[in-house]
Amino acid sequence: MYAQAQPHDPIAEIFPDVFLLRGSMRVGRGMRISRNMTLLRHDGKLAAINAVRLSPAGEKQLESLGKVTHVIRLGNFHGLDDRYYVDRFGAKFWCQAESRHYSDPPPDQLLEDGVSLPVPDTDLFVFEYTRRPECALLVRRHEGILITCDSLQHWGDRRYCSILVRAMLPFIGFRRRTLIGPLWLKYMTPRDASLRADFERLLQLPFSHLVNAHGSLLRDNAHAAASAAVRRAFS
Ligand SMILES: [Fe+2]
Known part of the structure; x- marks a missing residue:
């Protein structure tokens, strides 16, 4: 019923009460890509963002954190392990309406403009023009941490990408830098339209760090790197 845990690092505390799990996902024969989960802690409670199932040892570490x-x-295309987390931990599940690439579990709470999030000092940004949610x-702490799924990505390294995937990535637009996911952008852009306005609105947010569902953490100069990525994508 549930997908198995796949290779991952120990959970790392990247800022106080903010944790990053760098893991992976098999996407085909000989093909493995990185897949990350971010955890936000408040009062001993954890919110798992872009959830990734952990090994038994990883779950032990997770439970020690909260x-x-x-x-x-x-992101619409992530959610493989959401049902597992909801069942295993009795957690409440949040997603946008129509986020149905993984239709199970259904949301307990909808992510929509104006919603009160379960973690303090955190705001929701909703893409307005994407074809799918x-x-x-x-996170309005630590000089601003932007947490994304597939939209804005930072590839500082190729950890957990198989040799075949490493060879392919540059040819499909994944250079080792901050970028808008090229496959995501192509799929998510409506015909004869652009997502530029969404990304320009995203750049109005005050953030210094970026963490997302693939690649690696970008500390300190994330806003400038994101601006450059947006310029490249829409020039
Ligand atoms: Fe993804």
């Missing part, structure tokens, strides 16, 4: 009370899906979170 209790998973909320699971938040930011996508959103992001801004």
